[in-house]
Amino acid sequence: MAAGRALRLLAPLGCRLPQHGPAARRLLLQQPRRGLRLSAAAAIQVTVRDALNQALDEELERDERVFLLGEEVAQYDGAYKISRGLWKKYGDKRIIDTPISEMGFTGIAVGAAMAGLRPVCEFMTFNFSMQAIDQVINSAAKTCYMSAGSIPVPIVFRGPNGASAGVAAQHSQCFAAWYGHCPGLKVVSPWSSEDAKGLLKAAIRDDNPVVMLENELLYGVPFEMSEQAQSKDFVVPIGKAKIEREGTHVTLVSHSRPVGHCLEAAAVLAKEGVECExxxxxxxxPMDxxxxxxxVIKTNHLVTVEGGWPQFGVGAEICARIMEGSAFNYLDAPAVRVTGADVPMPYAKILEDNCIPQVKDIIFAVKKTLNI
Structure with a gap:
């Protein structure tokens, strides 16, 4: 484990350069390094990596209390290049490289938040946040409640979460259900570039501890970013879901990378006359x-999709909440969950692929729910 972790520090995955189309590349040459900007009213393609970088840059500039700390975030520009260029711009006091000790630097960040600063604490992977679980839960999440609201803890814990590619069991867990279980925390899980930028800015401005679960495989993926999202004032409200595709036959609920799989499945099913929302x-x-x-009231059917394990998962919570509420009376079939396999993630690619929900699994679940 120690050797594997050292290798990830020296040669981390996900260090690919952002991918832009010809138009975006021209814009990069014309505009300042801080990020893509357009004077005309038009959407542009921005990778999730660049969107996160923009959000950090804008919030560091906006509020001098904001600082970033974590392993390799400064001189190395971040293990995934999320903090690229920020150390040169803001210096050692705002962008801080830490030793390989999550327990230590997370405790420092939580203490700084209690003292009035607004730290952004990066984990190289959320699997390593287990080293700092006491600081995240016992120190950050519970302090505002235990102090009757007199001690806010405005801190963001962020980094890649869930399965990547070929990193095996110790680097592949989804912590959405783990942290979503704990009162005192807010937990966000972006899919697109707009999600990533807007949620990170909202998390930094929030007076509560926020866990931001990103996905390593999405960092290099470009998404269309609207003119509104290019604004420095753009935020995505925490606690508000988004309808990515309208439909009438079945509701697909997901978060993070599987949202893309749901949209792919919906496109396939649309050719067969099935319209997925x-x-x-x-x-x-808080869950919307x-x-x-x-x-569900509109479609009368529900399928949840997530990369995490099935037992006590996000999908299980959604199904329980629907069953307990008024929407249960509108269901025409039992809700179905599509999840990761209930095993530690194997290293072999063919086994890994069979442990992660695929488009075909979502299509199968939809047809099972609709009895077609």
Missing amino acids: VVNLRTIR IETVEAS
Whole structure:
């Protein structure tokens, strides 16, 4: 484990350069390094990596209390290049490289938040946040409640979460259900570039501890970013889901990378006359169950999709909340969950592929729910 972890520090995955089309590359040459900007009213393609970088840059510039710390975030520009260019711009006091000790630097960040600063604490992978679980839960999550609201803890814990590619069991867990279980935390899980930028800015401005679960495989993926999202004032409200695709036959609820799989499955099923409504949760806690209920009332069917394990998962919570609420009376079939396999993630690619929900699994679940 120690050797494997050292290798990830020296040669981390996900260090690919952002991918842009010809138009975006021209814009990069014309505009300042801080990020893509357009004077005309038009959407542009921005990778999730660049969107996160923009959000950090804008919030560091906006509020001098904001700082970033974590392993390799400064001189190395971040293990995944999320913090690229920020150390040169803001210096050692705002962008801080730490030793390989999550327990230590997370405790420092939590203490700084209690003292009035607004730290962004990066984990190289959320699997390593287990080293700091006491600081995240016992120190950050519970302090505001235990102090009767007199001690806010405005801190963001962020980094890649869930399965990547070929990193085996110790680097592949989804922590959405783990952290979503704990009162005192807000938990967000972005899919697109707009999600990533807007949620990170909202998390930094929030007075509560926020866990931001990103996905390593999405970092290099370009998404269309609207003119509104290019603004420095753009935020995505925490606790509000988004309908990514309208539909009438079945509701697909997901978060993070599987949202893309749901949209792919919906496109395939549309050719067969099945219209899926795709709900991008964006926030795990507090969960926007009202949007899910409204969709289920419309479609009368529910399928949840997640990369995490099935037992006590996000999908299990959604199904329970629907069963307990008024939307249950509108269901024409039992809700179905599509999840990761209930095993530690294997290293072999063919086994890994069979442990992660695929488009075909979502299509199968939809047809099972609709009895077609």
